[in-house]
Amino acid sequence: MNITVLAKYVPNPTGTPELGPDNLLVRTGGDGALDPGDEYGLELALQLVEASGGEVTVVSMGPDEAIAGVQRALAMGAHKGVLITDPALRGADALVTARVLAAAIARQPADLVIAGAESTDGYTGTVPVTMAELLGMASVTAVRRLEVDADGFRIERQTESGYDVLRAPVPTLVTVTAGATEPRYPSLKGIMAAKAKPMERLTAADLGVEDLDASQSVAIVTDAPPKAGGEIVSGEDAIGRIADLLAEAKVI
Amino acid sequence: MGAVWVYAEVTPEGPQAAALELLTKARTLGADVAAVALGPGASEAVAELGAHGATTVYANDEPVFADQPGRAAAHTLHALIGQHRPALILFASTYDARDVAGRLQALTGSTLMANATDVEGPTRARTEIFGGTKVVDVDLAGPEPRLVLVRPRSFVAEPSGGTATTVPVEVVIPGGATASVIERHAEAASGPKLEEANVVIAGGRGLGGPEPFAMLQELATAIGGAAVGASRAAVDAGWVPYSFQIGQTGKTVKPEIYIAAGISGALQHVVGMKGAKRIVAINKDADAPILRIADIAVIGDLFQIVPALTEEVRKRATS
Numbered sequence: 001m002n003i004t005v006l007a008k009y010v011p012n013p014t015g016t017p018e019l020g021p022d023n024l025l026v027r028t029g030g031d032g033a034l035d036p037g038d039e040y041g042l043e044l045a046l047q048l049v050e051a052s053g054g055e056v057t058v059v060s061m062g063p064d065e066a067i068a069g070v071q072r073a074l075a076m077g078a079h080k081g082v083l084i085t086d087p088a089l090r091g092a093d094a095l096v097t098a099r100v101l102a103a104a105i106a107r108q109p110a111d112l113v114i115a116g117a118e119s120t121d122g123y124t125g126t127v128p129v130t131m132a133e134l135l136g137m138a139s140v141t142a143v144r145r146l147e148v149d150a151d152g153f154r155i156e157r158q159t160e161s162g163y164d165v166l167r168a169p170v171p172t173l174v175t176v177t178a179g180a181t182e183p184r185y186p187s188l189k190g191i192m193a194a195k196a197k198p199m200e201r202l203t204a205a206d207l208g209v210e211d212l213d214a215s216q217s218v219a220i221v222t223d224a225p226p227k228a229g230g231e232i233v234s235g236e237d238a239i240g241r242i243a244d245l246l247a248e249a250k251v252i
Numbered sequence: 253m254g255a256v257w258v259y260a261e262v263t264p265e266g267p268q269a270a271a272l273e274l275l276t277k278a279r280t281l282g283a284d285v286a287a288v289a290l291g292p293g294a295s296e297a298v299a300e301l302g303a304h305g306a307t308t309v310y311a312n313d314e315p316v317f318a319d320q321p322g323r324a325a326a327h328t329l330h331a332l333i334g335q336h337r338p339a340l341i342l343f344a345s346t347y348d349a350r351d352v353a354g355r356l357q358a359l360t361g362s363t364l365m366a367n368a369t370d371v372e373g374p375t376r377a378r379t380e381i382f383g384g385t386k387v388v389d390v391d392l393a394g395p396e397p398r399l400v401l402v403r404p405r406s407f408v409a410e411p412s413g414g415t416a417t418t419v420p421v422e423v424v425i426p427g428g429a430t431a432s433v434i435e436r437h438a439e440a441a442s443g444p445k446l447e448e449a450n451v452v453i454a455g456g457r458g459l460g461g462p463e464p465f466a467m468l469q470e471l472a473t474a475i476g477g478a479a480v481g482a483s484r485a486a487v488d489a490g491w492v493p494y495s496f497q498i499g500q501t502g503k504t505v506k507p508e509i510y511i512a513a514g515i516s517g518a519l520q521h522v523v524g525m526k527g528a529k530r531i532v533a534i535n536k537d538a539d540a541p542i543l544r545i546a547d548i549a550v551i552g553d554l555f556q557i558v559p560a561l562t563e564e565v566r567k568r569a570t571s
Contacts, residue, residue, distance in 0.1 A: 017382050062444050095357055117347075122519070124366040125403075126354030129322055133358035138429040139322065142288050142347045144494075155431070157321075158347065162439035166321075168431035177501075179300045179488035215363035215394030222387045224380065227545055230531070235552030242511070242532055242548060243564045249508045249530065252448050252475055252565055 001054040001148065002109040003045040006101060007036040007073050009066035010121040017121065020025065023218040024091050025121060026037035027063050034069035037116035038067040039076070039183035041176045044146060045114050046077045046184070052148065054111070055079040059104050061089060061097060067199075075186030086203040093214040098130035103207035105135060112153070117142050125175075132173040139173040140166050144180050253374060254339030254396060255284040259329070259349055259361045260301055260309075262293040269447070270344035271297075272304040272409035278342060279305035279412060283375055286310060287343075287416070288332065290325045291317035295418065302416025304409060312421040312437040322351025324425050330359040331424040338397045339374040345401045353399050363392050367404045367500070368464040374398060383519035384526050405447070405504045427497060439493040443472065447496065449479035452507045453493075454498055454525070456483035458514020458535065458554060462491040467558050468513060473549070481505065483515045499524035513554045517542025534558070 011017050012031040020026045043057045058073040060066050061084040070081040084100055092100070113132075118125035125141075132139035144163065145156035153168040158177055186194075201218075204212055233241050239246060246252045256278045258502035260271035271287065280284045287306035289297050294311040301309050310332055316324045329341075329352065341356075343349040345367060357364045370378040375392050377400050392398040446452060451470045453475075465480060472478035481503070484498040498505055499521040515521060517533070517540055525531070526545060533546035534554045543549035550557060 019386070023388075063377055094354075094366070095361065098358065118501060119378075122366075123520075124364075125350050125501075126357065126364055126366060129351050129354035130358045130364075132357040133323075133326065138431045139351070139355075140431045141321070141351055159253055160346070161495060162437045162493070164433045164437070165431050165435035166431045169429045172431060174431075177488075177494070178484065179473060179490060215392065216365060217391045217393070218388055219376065219391045220389040224387050225387050229544075230547040230549050232543070232549045232551065235550070238534070238548070238550040238552060238557055239560045239564050242550070243531065243568060245530055245548060246451070246475060246509060246565065247568065249450075251477065251508060252568060 001049060001052055001111045002057070003048060003112045004057045004059055004105055004108070005038070005042045005045045005073065005116060006113070006115040007038045007042065007058050007060045007069055007079065008119050009033045009060060009062040009069035010119060013120045019221060023221055025054045026147070028065060030065065033064055034072045035116060035120050037118065037120050037178055040178055040180045041114035041116055042073055042076055042078065043181040043183040044176060047181065048112070048148060057082060057110070059101060060084070061100055070199065071194055072186060073193040074197045076184055077190060080197060081158065081199045082202060083199070084202045084207065088204055088212050091214055092212065093216050094124050094127050094130065096212050096214060098134060100204055100207060100209050101127065102131040102134040103209050104202065105131065107207070109171065111170050113137070113171065115173070115175045117175045117177045125238065128173055128175045129188070137171055137173050138168050140168055141175045143176045146174060154248045157176065253283050254337055255282050255286055256374070257338045257341045257397070258285070258287045258306065258342045259341055259352060260287040260289045260297065261344060261349060262289045262291055262297040264293040264296070266293065267297040267300055268344065269409060270346070270404040271301065273405065273407040274342045275301060275305040276409050277371055277407045279464060281371065283339065286338070288329060290328060290421070291315065298416055298418050302414050303411045305412045305414060306416045307414065308419055310417045310419050310421045312423060314423050316337065316423060316425065320430050321348055321433070322355050323430055324361060324423065325352045327426055328421060328424045329356055332421060333360065333397060341397045341399050342371065343399065343401045345403050350401060353401055357399060360397070361395055362397055362399050363394045364401070364496070365390055365392060366401045368400050368402045368551065369401060371402065380523065383522040403504055405506055439495055444477055444479045446479045446481050446503050446505055449477060450508045451475050451478035451511070452481050452498070452505050452528070453478055453511045453513065454481040454483060454515060455486055455513050456515030457485040459491065464555070465492055471558055471562045471565070474562045474569070483521045512542050513524035513558060515542050516540045517545065
């Protein structure tokens with residue numbers, strides 16, 4: 001089974017995000033990381049090929065620095081990397097991103113395409129299904145479990161009230177929720193091996209995607225009114241203060 | 253100006269609360285308002301959708317919309333758009349509606365804005381970023397209809413007292429591969445719903461495992477009418493089901509009082525609870541970001557404080 005994993009390079013998930021003078025998220029500065037939300041899908045892909053053979057290709061779109069994210073995925077065990085990097089894609093919106101990534105998938109069709117349920121920086125969560133529609137693929141989002149069998153895939157999908165079980169054909173695109181797997185750490189051997197793995201760099205033009213204009217633009221950015229500082233209480237005084245607050249709100 | 257549509261998620265139990273919130277907002281935008289309700293429960297939902305501002309409801313009760321998430325609704329909606337040319341379609345930020353909007357975008361080539369917190373008109377919507385510390389107004393261009401996914405509970409649903417005309421919709425499903433639901437499982441929590449509870453007590457990574465959630469539940473029971481939730485970290489770890497999750501992914505809650513126990517306060521969590529009237533945060537790490545947005549910031553051991561608080565609440569209840 002050949003699997004393509006979509007991987008996004010995001011600003012440090014535990015850092016303080018910033019907007020640049022052009023009101024776009026600052027994506028450079030060497031502080032980024034492979035989106036932790038993508039590691040669950042990568043781990044799932046690695047487990048599937050370890051069990052039944054095949055290759056894992058990682059596809060990422062981002063600035064030059066995003067190569068670090070692809071390299072981490074290769075170090076974890078992916079076989080090939082593709083980085084789509086192009087100054088013209090800076091500020092790309094969801095549709096442009098979906099068109100570019102779909103074009104990359106179409107060059108090398110896979111039995112299964114795996115993405116994170118949403119990115120840790122933008123939380124849009126629609127790019128993978130837009131790609132599935134562009135590619136005419138079946139899709140299942142918010143996947144917490146996936147098994148391969150003779151008929152295709154048996155998939156558990158998170159819902160508001162529990163989970164659904166779905167059947168999906170080959171090929172299918174899925175987005176996985178965090179917690180679907182326990183991502184491995186790259187081993188030293190894996191890090192060394194990653195350097196020798198195939199790594200392809202592409203531009204939007206290489207993929208034949210021409211219309212790169214975003215249809216959204218930031219009009220105004222304002223600071224939200226800061227919240228007034230609360231009171232800091234130590235352990236002993238806390239009990240009475242919280243109980244008082246509950247009583248003031250008439251909930252006890 | 254073209255109409256504003258609300259993609260109203262429905263179940264046999266009724267329309268989703270977010271559909272009524274979006275209709276309430278839609279009717280302030282100065283355009284005709286219609287709702288699109290697809291799947292089991294659609295026809296029954298017409299009256300309530302009408303009472304919240306839809307003058308037309310495009311409805312179809314076919315189970316295929318629930319059984320093939322996203323795809324059937326996106327194609328049916330696309331055909332309907334071709335007939336009626338709306339200017340703007342509002343969706344709730346849920347997994348199901350995201351699937352519909354995402355696939356629809358591939359068909360229409362329209363812009364799609366996610367995580368909106370307000371809508372000013374067919375070409376401008378607002379979002380909050382960086383955990384709500386910055387407010388961003390976004391101009392929407394490109395072909396109509398513009399697609400905007402709005403966070404649940406951004407608006408308060410208010411009835412308009414109107415009525416809606418039902419317009420039957422033809423199901424449009426393209427040939428080709430699709431995924432289908434074969435089983436449904438509920439993992440319903442006992443007690444009041446998270447979104448409706450006056451008091452929410454949420455646990456995070458600091459709980460260290462699934463067992464301490466029983467301690468939060470005891471406090472909730474002592475208070476009465478309180479619900480227990482969790483941060484994504486606790487859900488990811490498998491300690492509690494996804495239905496507990498509060499945050500960017502998961503539920504948005506706006507209770508009278510929110511008690512965060514062992515939650516660091518990642519941006520992803522904060523956007524789901526910062527609308528609480530009062531926030532109490534208990535954390536042993538004095539640098540935890542959640543303490544900065546708390547009305548009462550308790551630096552201490554939740555394993556001592558929570559049971560002691562439960563005792564105190566019980567004592568006050570009986571005195």
